[in-house]
Amino acid sequence: DTGVSQDPRHKITKRGQNVTFRCDPISEHNRLYWYRQTLGQGPEFLTYFQNEAQLEKSRLLSDRFSAERPKGSFSTLEIQRTEQGDSAMYLCASSAGLAGRGEQYFGPGTRLTVT
Amino acid sequence: DQQVKQNSPSLSVQEGRISILNCDYTNSMFDYFLWYKKYPAEGPTFLISISSIKDKNEDGRFTVFLNKSAKHLSLHIVPSQPGDSAVYFCAALGEEGAQKLVFGQGTRLTINP
Numbered sequence: 001d002t003g004v005s006q007d008p009r010h011k012i013t014k015r016g017q018n019v020t021f022r023c024d025p026i027s028e029h030n031r032l033y034w035y036r037q038t039l040g041q042g043p044e045f046l047t048y049f050q051n052e053a054q055l056e057k058s059r060l061l062s063d064r065f066s067a068e069r070p071k072g073s074f075s076t077l078e079i080q081r082t083e084q085g086d087s088a089m090y091l092c093a094s095s096a097g098l099a100g101r102g103e104q105y106f107g108p109g110t111r112l113t114v115t
Numbered sequence: 116d117q118q119v120k121q122n123s124p125s126l127s128v129q130e131g132r133i134s135i136l137n138c139d140y141t142n143s144m145f146d147y148f149l150w151y152k153k154y155p156a157e158g159p160t161f162l163i164s165i166s167s168i169k170d171k172n173e174d175g176r177f178t179v180f181l182n183k184s185a186k187h188l189s190l191h192i193v194p195s196q197p198g199d200s201a202v203y204f205c206a207a208l209g210e211e212g213a214q215k216l217v218f219g220q221g222t223r224l225t226i227n228p
Binding site for chain 1: 121160161204214220
């Protein structure tokens with residue numbers, strides 16, 4: 001078990017460009033989460049999948065953001081027309097259905113810088 | 116609105132002494148609380164949790180206390196070790212079945228030798 005992996009680890013992009021991040025959860029974890037963390041703050045929930053179904057989305061997830069988990073395994077988070085305010089660490093986490101409540105396993109994150 | 120608050124951005128403690136990290140919450144619907152620990156360049160890792168039906172949960176050197184009437188919880192680490200130096204996040208969950216963790220801002224703990 002290699003843990004949750006995220007790719008890329010760092011992304012620098014110009015305002016207005018589209019970016020896509022990938023998350024590979026721990027194998028057989030059926031739940032996958034995306035969070036965003038800005039400097040000096042804790043992670044903020046963005047969205048959650050159970051298998052391939054997106055069950056909850058935060059109001060933070062504007063229409064420029066879209067997440068998918070097509071086969072219930074890896075997930076992608078796309079940000080269209082990036083803005084400087086999108087600069088943050090994007091964290092992915094996964095959990096198994098039988099895990100303790102709230103015990104989510106986090107990846108190392110993708111740091112996005114929008115210039 | 117910050118529903119989970121950690122009012123101390125940083126804390127410095129001598130090795131071997133007790134570290135006490137505090138957390139307050141405003142949403143009375145929260146019924147499960149967790150502490151996560153984060154090292155630089157890594158994602159947060161789960162440390163310990165407590166249900167609202169309890170007022171204390173202990174796991175080795177780590178104890179979490181919950182005061183529901185005050186909407187306050189604390190994490191005690193004793194004795195503190197240099198490897199405990201990290202950022203600690205308090206998090207909360209709503210009703211049974213909720214998956215969305217609501218995090219506080221974090222407290223950076225530094226253990227001095």
